[in-house]
Amino acid sequence: MDGExxxxxxxxxxxxxxxxxxxxxxxxxxxxxxxxALAADPRTAISLLCExxxxxxxxxxxxxxxxxxxxxxxxxxxxxxxxxxxxxWDPPGTVDGGDxxxxxxxxxxxxxxxxxxIVTTTGARTVAVSVPTESLALQLVDGMDPDLxxxxxxxxxxxxxxxxxxxxxxxxxxxxxxxxxxAHELVGTSRAMLELxxxxxxxxxxxxxxxxxxxxxxxxxxxTLVGIEMADAMLxxxxxxxxxxxxxxxxxxxxxxxxxxxxxxxxxxxxxxxxTEHPLHRYIRRxxxxxxxxxxxxxxxxxxxxxxxxxxxxxxxxxx
Amino acid sequence: MDLESFRAALDTWLNDHExxxxxxxxGTGTLDEQIDHVCTVKRLTFDAGFMRFGWPEHVGGFxxxxxxxxxxGEALTARDLVEPGLYSMTEVLAPTMxxxxxxxxxxxxxxxxxxxxxxxxxxxxxxxTGSNLASLSCRAVRTDHGWRVTGQKxxxxxxxxxxxxxxxxxTGTPESAHRGITALFADMESPGITVRPIRAMHGSDExxxxxxxxxxxxxxxxxxxxxxxxxxxxxxxxxxxxxxLWHRAAFLHRRLQELLSAAPPGALDPARLGEIIQLLYAFxxxxxxxxHRMASGGILGPETSIDxxxxxxxxxxxxxxxxDVLTAxxxxxxxxxxxxxxxEYLYSRAASIYGGSAEIxxxxxxxxxxxxxxxx
Numbered sequence: 001m002d003g004e005x006x007x008x009x010x011x012x013x014x015x016x017x018x019x020x021x022x023x024x025x026x027x028x029x030x031x032x033x034x035x036x037a038l039a040a041d042p043r044t045a046i047s048l049l050c051e052x053x054x055x056x057x058x059x060x061x062x063x064x065x066x067x068x069x070x071x072x073x074x075x076x077x078x079x080x081x082x083x084x085x086x087x088x089w090d091p092p093g094t095v096d097g098g099d100x101x102x103x104x105x106x107x108x109x110x111x112x113x114x115x116x117x118i119v120t121t122t123g124a125r126t127v128a129v130s131v132p133t134e135s136l137a138l139q140l141v142d143g144m145d146p147d148l149x150x151x152x153x154x155x156x157x158x159x160x161x162x163x164x165x166x167x168x169x170x171x172x173x174x175x176x177x178x179x180x181x182x183a184h185e186l187v188g189t190s191r192a193m194l195e196l197x198x199x200x201x202x203x204x205x206x207x208x209x210x211x212x213x214x215x216x217x218x219x220x221x222x223x224t225l226v227g228i229e230m231a232d233a234m235l236x237x238x239x240x241x242x243x244x245x246x247x248x249x250x251x252x253x254x255x256x257x258x259x260x261x262x263x264x265x266x267x268x269x270x271x272x273x274x275x276t277e278h279p280l281h282r283y284i285r286r287x288x289x290x291x292x293x294x295x296x297x298x299x300x301x302x303x304x305x306x307x308x309x310x311x312x313x314x315x316x317x318x319x320x
Numbered sequence: 321m322d323l324e325s326f327r328a329a330l331d332t333w334l335n336d337h338e339x340x341x342x343x344x345x346x347g348t349g350t351l352d353e354q355i356d357h358v359c360t361v362k363r364l365t366f367d368a369g370f371m372r373f374g375w376p377e378h379v380g381g382f383x384x385x386x387x388x389x390x391x392x393g394e395a396l397t398a399r400d401l402v403e404p405g406l407y408s409m410t411e412v413l414a415p416t417m418x419x420x421x422x423x424x425x426x427x428x429x430x431x432x433x434x435x436x437x438x439x440x441x442x443x444x445x446x447x448x449t450g451s452n453l454a455s456l457s458c459r460a461v462r463t464d465h466g467w468r469v470t471g472q473k474x475x476x477x478x479x480x481x482x483x484x485x486x487x488x489x490x491t492g493t494p495e496s497a498h499r500g501i502t503a504l505f506a507d508m509e510s511p512g513i514t515v516r517p518i519r520a521m522h523g524s525d526e527x528x529x530x531x532x533x534x535x536x537x538x539x540x541x542x543x544x545x546x547x548x549x550x551x552x553x554x555x556x557x558x559x560x561x562x563x564x565l566w567h568r569a570a571f572l573h574r575r576l577q578e579l580l581s582a583a584p585p586g587a588l589d590p591a592r593l594g595e596i597i598q599l600l601y602a603f604x605x606x607x608x609x610x611x612h613r614m615a616s617g618g619i620l621g622p623e624t625s626i627d628x629x630x631x632x633x634x635x636x637x638x639x640x641x642x643x644d645v646l647t648a649x650x651x652x653x654x655x656x657x658x659x660x661x662x663x664e665y666l667y668s669r670a671a672s673i674y675g676g677s678a679e680i681x682x683x684x685x686x687x688x689x690x691x692x693x694x695x696x
Contacts (some may be wrong), residue, residue: 198690213695215679218686225685226633229626233606234598249598256595304597305590312580314573314597317604320323320391320566320611 001037001044009037009044013052021058022149023109026079029060035075038065042177043239050181054188054290057282059148061107063181063293070177071119071126072168080113081128082106082136082153089175089295092153093120093129100129100157102136108149111138116153119171126167131157145285176247179294183235183247183254186290190228190254190261193283197221197265200272211268220264227257240318248300249315255297258287321373326388330370330395340364341401347656348663351524355439355481358406361396362436371434379418380431386563386615393567397574404571405526408564409477413440415559416486420543420552421505429484429505441482441508443473443530444553451680453488453553454498458532460489466538467491467504469512472531475674479515479528482508487537488549501549505541512536522666523659558620560675561627562611568631569604575664576600576638579645582657587645596637603630622688625681632672639668 001009016028029035029049037045049062064078082092082104092104102118110116116136118129136155141148198221201212211217231254238250262284266273273280291297308314321329334341341364343349343357365371374389375381393411396402414433417426432438449456458471469489479485485506492500506513512535517525543552576596580588610627614620643650643665649658650665672678686692 194690198692201692210693212686212692215683215695218690218692218695219679219682221690221692222682222685225689226626226629229606229623230599230602230630233609234602236609237601237605246601249601252594253598253602256598298591301594301598302591303594305588305592305594308580308593308597309588309590314577314580315601317573317601318608319327320387320394320608 001041006044010048010052013048017049017052017056017058021056022060023112025053025058025060026109029062029065030076035065038069038075042069046177046181047184047235047239050184051188051191054185054190054286055192057147057189057192057279057286059107061109062185063178064107066177066181067119067174070169070174071128071171073117073128077117079107079109080115080117080130080133082110082116082118083178084175084294085152086289086292087296087299091119091121091126091171093118095120095122095159098159100131100159101155102131102157103154105141106138106151106153108151110151110153118157119167119174121171126169126171128165128167129157129159130163130165131155143289145282145289147282147285148289172244175294176242176244179247179251180235180238182290182293183231183238183251186254186258186287187228187231187235189283189287189290190224190231190258193261193265193280193287194221194224194228196278196280196283197224197268197273200269217268220268224257224261224264227260231257237318241316243316245304245315246317248295248304251294252297252300252304255291256301258291259297262287321382321384321388323385323387323391326370326373326384327391327395330392333368333370334395334399334401337364337368338399338401341396341399343401347660348523351526354403354406355478358402359436359439361402362407362410362434365392365396366435375414375430375434376418378423379414379426380434387611390563390566390611390615393563394570397567397570400574404564404567406478408567409440409442410434411563411567412556412559413442413486416503416543416552416556417505419555420503420548422540425505425540432483438483439478439481440484440486441476441479441528441530443476443479443485443487443506445475446472447474451677454501454550456488456490456501457494458487458489460491460502460504460537463536466536467502467542469504469506469532469535469537472529474518474527474529476515476528476530477526479508479530480517480525484508485530486543486552488553491546491549498550499547501553502546503543503549503552504537505543506535506537510535510537520667521669522663524663524667557624558614561620561624562607562614565627565631566604566607566611568635569600569607572600572634572638573604575642579638579642582649583645588641592641596634596641599630599637600634603627603634606630622684625676625684625689628676629678629681629685632678635668635671639665 012032020028064081065075068075068078094101115130116133136153138151141150204211234250234253238246272278345353372382373384374386397404460467460469487504491502512533514531516529518527650662
C-alpha cells in the first residue's frame with residue numbers, strides 16, 4: 001500500500017475501531033475491505049488493525065482471520081476458528097483414534113455460527129475439521145477481562161472424511177502470524193495507557209506544579225516509551241525475516257513491555273487509575289490476557305533461552 | 321555500489337585477509353597496541369577501497385550510501401578485527417568536518433583520518449561541564465594571529481594519540497549559553513597544549529585531561545561560523561547514535577555468542593538468557609531502523625535518545641550476565657581472556673554515563689517525545 005492509500009486505510013480503520021467493537025467491528029471490517037487488504041498486504045492490514053484495536057480497547061475476530069489467512073483459508077471463515085487455550089500454542093484439536101478432542105477458546109461470534117473449525121495435525125498434514133457448534137460445550141469466560149467475551153470451547157467429535165479439509169498453510173506459521181497480531185495489539189494497548197498517564201501527568205497539580213514536572217514521574221513514563229519502542233522495533237524485524245522465532249521474540253518483548261507499561265502508568269495515575277471510573281483498568285486487563293495468549297512472555301522467553309543453551313547458537317536477525 | 325554487492329565483496333576480502341587484519345596481541349592488549357592495530361586495519365581497508373565507500377568523493381571517498389560504512393564497521397567488529405569504540409570515532413568526527421569545515425580543509429584532513437594515518441579527538445566536556453554542555457567555559461578570543469584558546473577539557477578520548485582535536489570553545493559572554501559556543505579544529509602539536517591521560521577503572525588510559533594555555537588556532541580552522549558550536553555538537557549526535565551504535569550492537573552480539581561457548585555447563589539460566597537475547601535483538605532492530613533513516617536522509621533527533629538508552633541497558637545486562645556466569649574469571653582470572661572479560665565488564669558500567677547519561681536521556685524523552693514540559 002502506498003502513501004495516500006495507506007493513510008486513507010488508516011483513517012477508515014481508526015474510525016471503525018473507535019466506533020465499533022465485537023460483531024459490529026467485524027461487520028465494519030468486512031465493509032471497508034479489510035479482508036482484501038489482509039490477502040494483499042498482511043503486514044499493513046494486521047499491524048494497523050491490531051494496534052488500533054488495542055488503542056481503542058475494542059474486540060473483533062481479527063485473530064481468527066489472521067489464523068485463517070495463514071492456514072490458507074478464506075479469511076472470513078476465521079469467525080468459526082477455535083484458537084488454542086490461553087497460555088498454549090499447540091493446535092486446539094487432538095486426534096485420538098476416530099475421535100477429535102477439542103480444547104480452546106473462541107470468539108463470541110462462534111455461538112452464531114453453525115459449525116466450528118478445529119485445526120489439528122495428522123502426520124505432516126495440518127487439517128481443519130468442521131464440527132457442529134452444538135457439539136462443543138461453550139462456556140463464557142469472565143476472568144480478568146470479561147469485555148473480551150471469549151468462550152471456553154471443548155468437546156469430543158467423531159472424525160469423518162467428509163468434514164476434514166487439508167490446509168495449505170502450516171500451524172507453526174499460523175501461530176507466528178497470530179503472535180505478531182497479538183504483539184501489535186499489545187503495543188496499541190500500551191500506547192493508549194501511556195497517553196492516559198501522560199495526559200494525567202500534564203494536568204494533575206500537586207505541590208503547586210504538574211506531577212509531570214517531577215523527575216521520578218518523568219523517568220517512569222520515559223521508561224515506558226522505551227519499552228514500547230523496543231517492541232515496535234522487534235516487530236519490524238519479525239515482519240522482515242518472517243521467522244517464527246523472531247515472531248516469538250516480538251511477542252515476548254511486547255508482552256513484557258505491556259506489563260511494565262501497566263505498572264508505570266497505574267503508578268502515575270495513582271488513585272483515579274485504580275477505579276473503574278477511569279478507562280485505565282480496561283487496558284490493564286486486556287494487556288494481561290493478551291500477554292498470556294499464544295504463549296506468555298515468560299514461557300516463550302524460557303523456551304528461547306533453553307534452545308539457545310542447547311544449540312550454543314544465537315538466533316538469526318535481519319541483515320542491515 | 322549497492323549494499324548487497326558491497327557485502328559480498330567485503331566478506332570475500334575479509335575471508336582472504338583475516339590473517340593480516342587480526343590483532344597480534346591476546347586479550348585486550350595495551351592501549352598503544354589497540355591504537356596501532358585499529359590504524360592498521362583502517363589503512364588496509366582504505367587501501368583496498370572498502371573504507372572509502374559511504375564517504376563523499378571530495379574527502380577521498382567513493383560515494384555511496386552510509387549503509388556501506390555501517391556494514392564495514394559491523395563486519396570488522398563481528399570478526400573481532402576492531403574495538404568498536406576506537407573505530408567508530410571516525411563515524412562521529414569525519415561527518416562533522418564534512419559538514420562544517422571549509423571544503424579545502426576537509427579535503428586535506430579527512431582522508432588521513434579515514435586511512436588511519438591520523439587519530440583525532442573530541443574536546444567537548446570540561447570539569448564543570450558534564451551533562452550541561454551549554455555551560456562550557458574553555459575560552460577562545462580573537463587575536464591578530466587567530467583564536468587564542470585558554471581552558472581545560474576532560475574525558476577527551478585518545479587525546480594522547482591525537483594529531484587533531486574538534487574543540488568546543490566559549491566565544492560569547494559567560495551567560496551566552498549555547499549561543500556563544502564556537503567549534504575549532506586544533507592541531508594537538510600546537511604550543512600550549514598539555515595532555516594528561518587518566519587511568520580509568522577498566523584499566524585503560526583512554527580518557528584524558530587536555531589543558532590549553534594561550535593556544536593559537538588559525539581562523540581558517542573555525543568549523544562553521546563563530547557561534548555555530550552548539551549546532552556542530554548537536555549535528556554530531558545523529559552519527560554517534562546511528563552507525564556507531566550499530567557497530568557497538570555487533571560487538572555485544574559477538575560477545576554474547578562467545579559467552580555461550582565460555583559458560584560452564586548449567587551456568588546459564590534459560591529465562592534470564594532469553595530475556596537478554598530479546599533485549600539485544602530489540603536494540604539491534606531499533607538501531608537498524610535508525611541507520612536506515614540516517615542513510616535515506618531522514619533527520620535524526622531526540623528519538624535517538626531511545627537508541628542510547630537501549631545500548632546502555634543491553635550492554636549492562638549482557639555484562640552483568642558475564643559477571644554472574646564467569647564469576648571466577650572476571651573476579652580473579654589473570655589470563656588474557658579473563659582480563660578481557662573483566663575490562664569489558666567494568667567498561668560496561670560507563671554505558672549509562674557517557675554520551676549523555678541515562679538520566680539526561682530520560683529527561684529528553686520526557687520533554688521532547690512525551691511533551692511533559694521542561695521539568696521546572
